[in-house]
Amino acid sequence: MYLTRFRINTARMGARRLLSSPQVMHAAVMSSFPTAPPAAGEGPRVLWRVDHNSASQVLLYIVSPDRPDLTHLVEQAGWPTAEEGWQTRPYTPFLSRLENDGIWAFRLTANPVHSIRRTDGEPTKRTAHLTPRHQTQWLLKRQKDAGFRILEKPEEQRRLPEGDAHELIVHGRRDLAFGKTEQTSGRKNRVTLTAVTFDGRLQVTDPDALRRTLVAGLGKAKAYGCGLMTLAPVG
Structure with a gap:
């Protein structure tokens, strides 16, 4: 497994195009691998996330089973003359060091949804x-x-009577809508989703389960920049 960080040059037109559409960004990320990544499932897969830390610092993170080549992203949305266009590090050594009761700061961008049924007999709808x-x-x-x-x-x-009991901040809500063409039928659909970012502190309770979460993602819409959790040392 590998963890990659790429800084996006937001002044470039290619960067604005990538940031305006999760589908376009997904295609660009998947084009970073010479062979097709594993199909979606519960095992390791390609995950990505965009962190808007400030107007001038926008970072793309990728977790993947194979080492990516982001040359095309550097040309479209980076700094082509820079010596190092992106940073990729082996992720497996870090994952292997996770221990029970360890304390970490974390960030997760996710698509929190639930299924509802408005009337009896009606099919459930993801909301x-x-x-x-x-x-x-x-x-x-x-x-x-x-x-x-x-x-x-x-x-x-x-500070609040409810919803303030945990070391957790929810922020950066984005309501996204874009077109998608089904590969098998060619039918065009409209995709809508809500993405939010969670920042907080956690304690490891099951290292193996947490490793699976870090490489397989959490929640829905993983192809569109959701599900990737990263950890950082506290302090």
Whole structure:
């Protein structure tokens, strides 16, 4: 497994095109591999995420089973004259060092959804969670199976009557809509999704499960920049 970071030059027209469409970005990311990556499933797959840290610092992160070649992205949306257009590091050594009870800062961009049925007998429909409180609950419901526990705040640090018990911030909500052509039928569909970013601190409760989460992603819409969780040392 590999972890790659690429800084996007937001002043370039190619960068604006990539950032305006998750489908275009997905195609660009998948073009970074000479052979087709593994099909979607529960195992390792290609995950990507765009972090808008500031107007001038926009970073693309990729986790992948194979080492990517981002030459085309450098030419379209990077700095072609720079010595190092992107950074790729082996990810497996880091994953192997995860231990039970370890504390980490984390970032996750995800597509929090739930299935609803408005009337009896009606098929269920996948619907986005739109409020930070419900988005937080979506993540808390998945933490055990994903191999971690989000840390709770001390009582004296809680400012709100509800939804403020954990060391977690929900921000960067983006409502996305774009066209998609089905490869098998050629039919054109409209895709809509809501993406939010979670920043917080977690404790490892199941290292093997957390490793699976880090390489397979969490939640839906993984092809469109959702599901990638990354860890960083606390402090």
